[in-house]
Amino acid sequence: MATKMEEFDQKLVNILYSEWDIQDARVVPKTEDVKQQDGAKRMEATYLYADLADSTFLAKNFDPEFAARVIRGYLRIAVDCIRGNGGHIRSFDGDRVMGIFLDGTRRNNAVQAAMNIQWVVDKALNPKIATRLSASKQKWKVTQRCGIDDGEVFVVRGGARNNSDLVSIGRAPNVAAKLSSIRGEQGNTTVTWDVYAALFDNHKTSSEGEAMWDKRKELSVGPYSVSTYSSGWMRKPV
Secondary structure, eight states: OOOHHHHHHHHHHHHHHSOOEEEEOSSOOOGGGSOTTTEEEEEEEEEEEEEETTHHHHHHHSOHHHHHHHHHHHHHHHHHHHHHTTOEEEEEETTEEEEEEOSTTHHHHHHHHHHHHHHHIIIIIHHHHHHHTTTSSOOOOOOEEEEEEEEEEEEEEEEETTEEEEEEESHHHHHHHHHHTOOSSSSSEEEEHHHHTTOOGGGTBOTTSOBOSOOOEEEEETTEEEEEEEEOOOOOOO
């Protein structure tokens, strides 16, 4: 009978040396679309991470039921705006949600989703929070940031049978996640040059001719050096 370490050793040998069954993806895969063993999808995609700021402070200083309502409200907004612009939800991480966009207008769709998220947060969620807290001395205002990057990704299943999820490997998901965690800068959407360069004019310049993005900054994200633009513009969902 094999020992636990022998079982782990065999599993790791299989993982590290078996050949991949790679398929090019034309749609965002679901977990069941990727084979558990050696299955992989390759695709060009735009990744958007929407991240609620200061949730640790929220959980520490407010009633847990109130904090939970705020986080649920924010995630509901993010999910609806991502889906409303053709994106697909594939991951949640506490107070952060990841959306994936495909096809030729994917970068514009992701930016539109980010601007929609900020609109609903500013015009709907924060006023309702203020009303709910009006009888107390406490105050809270949701701040958030969306990070967006684009590129080729390799999607596999991680975990074990009946307890697995998709893992996206590539620059875009890692950089988008990092950009969403930026704090202390103006704006609420930060994108890479790869996203900005593909934007339509109406996502770069307002109808009054005003530039919608701050000038480019160079940012190191792990092993990557990326050029970024940030915007504080928002748009009402339609």
